[in-house]
Amino acid sequence: MLTSLQPNQDFARFVQLVKTKSGIDLALYKEPQMKRRLNSLRERRGFASFVDFYNAFSSQPDLYAEFLDQMTINVSEFFRNPQRWDVLRDKVFPELMKLSPKPKCWSAACSTGEEPYSMAMLLSEFLELRDIRLLATDLDQHVIERAQIGNYAAAAVKDVPKAHLNNYFTKQGERYQISDQIKRCVQFKRHNLLADRYETGFDLIVCRNVLIYFTDEAKEAIFTKFSQALRPGGYLFIGGTEQIFQPQQYGLEATETFFYRKKQ
Ligand SMILES: C[S@@+](CC[C@H](N)C(=O)[O-])C[C@H]1O[C@@H](n2cnc3c(N)ncnc32)[C@H](O)[C@@H]1O
Structure with a gap:
């Protein structure tokens, strides 16, 4: 038996x-x-x-x-590690937009949507909402459904800048509902980073706080595929406990901490 x-x-x-x-x-x-x-x-x-x-x-x-x-493990929050998002806003986006005025972005392993919605809000500082194109994917269909609903506890929104909180959320009792305008910027899909085909032509891939769960072999395969999915000059943004030891092996170069750029 x-x-x-x-x-x-x-x-x-x-x-x-x-x-x-x-x-x-x-x-x-x-x-x-x-x-x-x-x-x-x-x-x-x-x-x-x-x-x-x-x-x-x-x-x-x-x-x-x-x-x-x-x-x-679906834990997430808006603007997780806020200093990193400052780098994204102050250095990476301006640099990217010189190459691609309407950058194509991907939040991989997006969990319940806090990360792609943070990206949409940040991009709204540079672009009209109708010009924002964001793909957000996760392995778990259940978290994607929660992301599409977009209703969050107060703890998840604690680092959202005040102006964005006022513009893009409605308070419902103790909870916060993300606006439809921001929702419309994001296309959610189920995607397994370890098995599925990757789209290409991205200017920015954000993949944070999932690589730590994978074996070294799996991570290497993912970095190779991320590099192939990026346009030359595009950026990969990874999590605070993650690091690529030999980025050049994947045609990437470290720029800011936790940001890697595909060589042109
Ligand atoms: C801790 S959350 C990270 C959420 C967000 N990126 C952040 O940093 O706040 C990890 C997410 O990775 C997803 N995940 C785990 N294995 C995956 C895989 N093989 N492919 C895609 N997503 C995966 C989980 O479903 C979960 O939503």
Whole structure:
């Protein structure tokens, strides 16, 4: 019987089953963290093994959604690490707009929408809203649906500049609703960074606080694809705990901290 597998074999079999069901390759995520998170959910839900857990969520969409939530970590906030967004506004956007007056931007692993909506608000300081083109993608359909609704707790908006808060949000009790004008700037799509084809011709790719979950091998593949997806002179903006050790290997050069530019 499958439940009699050794713990390591049990997890390995689970990884295979999940890949076949969903195309999500858990083997490309750092194993100790991933296993710890999933283990705690499996135990809370009372399954003796990972394979039992898989069998249960195969026929229970709510449990499957809970598994996805647990594996993806959806924490986000508007203008996360605000000093980095100052660099984006004061240095990167002006530089980019010399090349592309209407830059094509991508927020990859956008979670519940705080990041692409922050980009849209920042771009509104340079462009008419109708000229803003932003793609926002995530692996998890559930967070994309929440992003499309665009309703946030006060903690998520704490770093939104006052003027943007007044212009682009409506307060609803304790919560904040993003305006339709900003929503219209962003096109949301489901996309798996580890498996799906990447669009090309981007002037800016923002991918923050997800690369830390991937193995080195997976990160290398992603950096190669990001570089191919950027136009010469385009920028990649990554998270505060992430770094590209040899950017030149991907045809990128470090400019500001956490910003890399594709060589022209
Ligand atoms: C911690 S959130 C980061 C949100 C936002 N970028 C930020 O920095 O605030 C990580 C997001 O990565 C997404 N994610 C995890 N694996 C992914 C994959 N293989 N492809 C695309 N997105 C993925 C998760 O669903 C989650 O929404």
